[in-house]
Amino acid sequence: MLLHFLQGCKSYFACTLLASFFVTRLEMLIPQVIRQTVDAVIGSGELNAPEPVRRWFFSAGGAAFFRNNLWAIALIILVMAFFLMVLIYLRGLASSLFAEKLKQKMREDLFYHIQRLPYAWHQENNTGDIIQRCTSDVERVRTFVSEQMISIVRIVIMVIMSLAFMFMMNPRLTLIAAIAAPIVVAYSVVFYGKIRSRFEVCDENEGILSTIVQENLTGVRVVRAFGREEFERERFEKQNTYYTGLWIHLIKLLSAFWSVSDFISGLQILLVLVLGSLFCVRGELTAGEYIAFISYNGMLIWPVRFLGRVISEMSKAGVSIDRIRYIMNSEPEHDCPDPVSREQTEQAAHGDIVFDHVSFAYENGKDILKDVSFKVKAGTTLGILGSTGSGKTTLMHLLNRLYELPPGNGSITLGGVNIADMRAQDLRNCIGMVLQEPFLFSRTIGENISIRNHSLPIDEIRRAAGIACVDESITEFKEGYDTMVGERGVTLSGGQKQRVAIARMLTQKSPIMVFDDSLSAVDSETDAKIRQQLHQSLGQSTVILISHRITTLMQADYILVLDKGQIIEEGTPKELESKGGMYRQIYDIQLGYAEI
Numbered sequence: 001m002l003l004h005f006l007q008g009c010k011s012y013f014a015c016t017l018l019a020s021f022f023v024t025r026l027e028m029l030i031p032q033v034i035r036q037t038v039d040a041v042i043g044s045g046e047l048n049a050p051e052p053v054r055r056w057f058f059s060a061g062g063a064a065f066f067r068n069n070l071w072a073i074a075l076i077i078l079v080m081a082f083f084l085m086v087l088i089y090l091r092g093l094a095s096s097l098f099a100e101k102l103k104q105k106m107r108e109d110l111f112y113h114i115q116r117l118p119y120a121w122h123q124e125n126n127t128g129d130i131i132q133r134c135t136s137d138v139e140r141v142r143t144f145v146s147e148q149m150i151s152i153v154r155i156v157i158m159v160i161m162s163l164a165f166m167f168m169m170n171p172r173l174t175l176i177a178a179i180a181a182p183i184v185v186a187y188s189v190v191f192y193g194k195i196r197s198r199f200e201v202c203d204e205n206e207g208i209l210s211t212i213v214q215e216n217l218t219g220v221r222v223v224r225a226f227g228r229e230e231f232e233r234e235r236f237e238k239q240n241t242y243y244t245g246l247w248i249h250l251i252k253l254l255s256a257f258w259s260v261s262d263f264i265s266g267l268q269i270l271l272v273l274v275l276g277s278l279f280c281v282r283g284e285l286t287a288g289e290y291i292a293f294i295s296y297n298g299m300l301i302w303p304v305r306f307l308g309r310v311i312s313e314m315s316k317a318g319v320s321i322d323r324i325r326y327i328m329n330s331e332p333e334h335d336c337p338d339p340v341s342r343e344q345t346e347q348a349a350h351g352d353i354v355f356d357h358v359s360f361a362y363e364n365g366k367d368i369l370k371d372v373s374f375k376v377k378a379g380t381t382l383g384i385l386g387s388t389g390s391g392k393t394t395l396m397h398l399l400n401r402l403y404e405l406p407p408g409n410g411s412i413t414l415g416g417v418n419i420a421d422m423r424a425q426d427l428r429n430c431i432g433m434v435l436q437e438p439f440l441f442s443r444t445i446g447e448n449i450s451i452r453n454h455s456l457p458i459d460e461i462r463r464a465a466g467i468a469c470v471d472e473s474i475t476e477f478k479e480g481y482d483t484m485v486g487e488r489g490v491t492l493s494g495g496q497k498q499r500v501a502i503a504r505m506l507t508q509k510s511p512i513m514v515f516d517d518s519l520s521a522v523d524s525e526t527d528a529k530i531r532q533q534l535h536q537s538l539g540q541s542t543v544i545l546i547s548h549r550i551t552t553l554m555q556a557d558y559i560l561v562l563d564k565g566q567i568i569e570e571g572t573p574k575e576l577e578s579k580g581g582m583y584r585q586i587y588d589i590q591l592g593y594a595e596i
């Protein structure tokens with residue numbers, strides 16, 4: 001999966017590696033200059049350098065010249081340091097660019113993928129947790145790739161190069177120096193292998209913490225209205241303390257690990273120092289070589305110690321990658337592989353809606369719909385009455401395929417075409433739906449209404465708003481249709497939101513329109529007014545009207561009474577009125593109340 005993300009920024013990655021290589025190469029040269037200075041300039045040894053360097057050394061005047069002009073050597077080192085600075089700058093630039101590009105690509109891919117995931121997936125997963133995965137986890141993977149992964153490459157280059165230089169000077173001492181490396185690495189690997197699960201627990205708990213925050217932000221009204229601030233604060237504090245405790249415990253373990261690995265490295269440095277000076281005394285090593293050797297040993301042991309940290313970050317990043325992979329590997333909404341054309345879908349949507357022996361259960365739940373069959377004639381209005389939880393909304397979820405009807409559970413057809421054979425997008429384009437709890441975006445009211453078609457002229461928007469009886473309220477706002485809707489539309493009342501949502505649907509001019517309890521927050525008087533205006537403007541559309549208000553349903557051509565997922569009564573309003581069943585009972589209760 002990481003490779004997939006890396007694909008978009010390969011060239012930046014290559015530049016970073018190249019710069020890293022040259023930086024390390026240059027860093028390796030500086031001890032050589034010092035070594036030669038000590039041995040061949042200050043001392044009286046041979047110059048032990050490649051041919052071009054030797055030629056240059058002698059043409060400049062040999063050891064005698066440099067001995068009298070030590071500033072020249074200082075200048076060489078200064079020039080090298082300057083180039084090193086430039087290279088380090090370039091490396092930093094390349095790796096930052098790489099990191100940002102990578103992050104951008106990850107965010108983009110995640111967002112795109114999440115948008116294609118089925119509605120059921122969104123129902124099952126916590127928003128807070130998903131956001132956490134798209135922010136913290138993305139950031140951690142970015143850090144890993146742009147810092148640790150590059151570090152690993154750098155460490156490998158550095159270790160190989162310093163070992164090579166050391167080996168050229170003294171193979172025996174190199175072997176001794178190299179002994180500590182596998183010990184430190186093995187120790188780190190074992191330690192971090194054991195600790196990985198703790199990182200996972202930390203991450204999970206961070207997710208829980210984010211979820212609490214997110215719920216409190218989106219549910220602020222409920223929290224305030226029920227005076228739950230204290231309770232929520234305690235819940236947050238408890239989780240926060242627990243989460244901090246987990247980290248503190250982890251940090252203690254890490255600190256212990258670091259001191260032990262530092263101790264082992266210290267021992268190694270000590271060993272090289274002592275044995276190196278012994279070799280020097282015995283004449284197996286020159287003073288210059290000894291100094292260079294110590295420098296290279298530092299370059300060898302530093303990355304080896306760093307490897308522990310890299311591995312630690314790697315296990316954290318591994319957890320984050322798994323968490324991101326969970327999203328990326330979730331199956332996107334699968335569409336019909338061989339759908340009918342968009343025109344056919346549109347035409348079918350102008351036909352009858354038929355539910356044929358439909359049964360349905362949500363994943364690992366009880367049966368919600370049991371053998372439901374009905375037909376809505378094109379251009380007529382079907383009313384559905386039923387108590388909460390009877391499965392009304394579920395019927396609509398199935399109609400626009402937010403949930404797929406598994407094979408063998410009956411069929412839903414429009415104008416004789418099975419909706420499973422249509423492209424989900426085409427199908428949904430034909431069904432205007434006003435949901436029970438409409439969601440408004442943090443944009444202007446006008447934009448919220450014209451969400452399907454941003455170039456909709458204001459007259460059209462106002463006409464739709466007029467039918468939904470909300471035009472008047474909107475024009476009363478100072479900025480009219482340009483008024484911003486606060487997050488989740490807090491500046492509008494529930495009834496206003498419902499009416500904006502109705503206006504939004506009306507601008508779609510869909511052949512099928514569904515009102516799922518969408519007038520529940522509107523007073524009966526306005527409800528009647530809206531219905532009357534809708535009746536005139538809906539014209540040819542097939543309408544499904546879900547409500548538990550009898551007066552809303554009385555206008556329907558045909559009514560279904562749903563109870564516990566089954567149709568227990570059906571008929572025209574007149575028939576049901578005279579039947580004396582559930583419909584009649586509710587009718588009596590509601591109209592009785594109305595008279596009082």
Ligand SMILES: Nc1ncnc2c1ncn2[C@@H]1O[C@H](COP(=O)(O)OP(=O)(O)O)[C@@H](O)[C@H]1O
Pocket residue numbers: 123362363365368386387388389390391392393394395
């Ligand atoms: N996404 C879902 N996952 C699991 N169960 C659900 C889901 N949505 C609704 N239900 C359950 O299905 C039943 C019917 O819900 P619904 O169709 O929304 O009823 P209604 O709209 O008639 O009030 C309820 O018992 C509810 O708990």
Ligand SMILES: [Mg+2]
Pocket residue numbers: 392393394436516517
């Ligand atoms: Mg419902």
